[in-house]
Amino acid sequence: MVCPDVYIYASAKQWDGVARMRLLMRERKISKPPGWSSIEAVGQTHTFFAFDKSHPSSDEIYNFLKELEETMRAHGYVPETKSVLVNLDEEEKEDLLCGHSERLAIAFGIMNTKEGEVLRVIKNLRVCVDCHTAAKFISRIVTRNDTLHKNAI
Numbered sequence: 046m047v048c049p050d051v052y053i054y055a056s057a058k059q060w061d062g063v064a065r066m067r068l069l070m071r072e073r074k075i076s077k078p079p080g081w082s083s084i085e086a087v088g089q090t091h092t093f094f095a096f097d098k099s100h101p102s103s104d105e106i107y108n109f110l111k112e113l114e115e116t117m118r119a120h121g122y123v124p125e126t127k128s129v130l131v132n133l134d135e136e137e138k139e140d141l142l143c144g145h146s147e148r149l150a151i152a153f154g155i156m157n158t159k160e161g162e163v164l165r166v167i168k169n170l171r172v173c174v175d176c177h178t179a180a181k182f183i184s185r186i187v188t189r190n191d192t193l194h195k196n197a198i
């Protein structure tokens with residue numbers, strides 16, 4: 046169960062409020078479901094969690110995302126670090142954005158499908174503003190259509 050109060054506190058940078066709310070959630074055994082994204086490629090469904098490194102192609106995926114981000118920046122992409130609701134410096138926030146599950150799925154999809162093939166990513170939580178923007182840049186760069194389906198659980 047997602048607790049919207051945590052999001053409200055974090056958005057307002059009220060870190061004490063976030064800490065109190067997380068403690069309350071732990072005490073009441075309420076947990077936020079982990080974010081995941083999946084994509085069908087190479088004949089099966091591949092599911093990624095945020096910052097997932099369990100996939101056999103994990104190293105290639107992260108390297109590809111790093112290269113892709115450089116190209117995105119050259120095309121005018123600026124990471125929207127407001128999407129990262131934790132108290133870190135800007136560079137650390139940018140690193141966190143690269144590990145969002147939809148980016149891992151998109152990267153894997155690009156690496157394992159033919160040029161021009163449509164990628165369909167399914168995810169359980171909403172797409173953050175930065176991943177939405179990144180998907181548009183990636184779509185333009187690799188000439189794909191971005192189709193993200195939100196699938197509530």
Ligand code: ZN
Nearest residue numbers: 145173175176
């Ligand atoms: Zn994101």
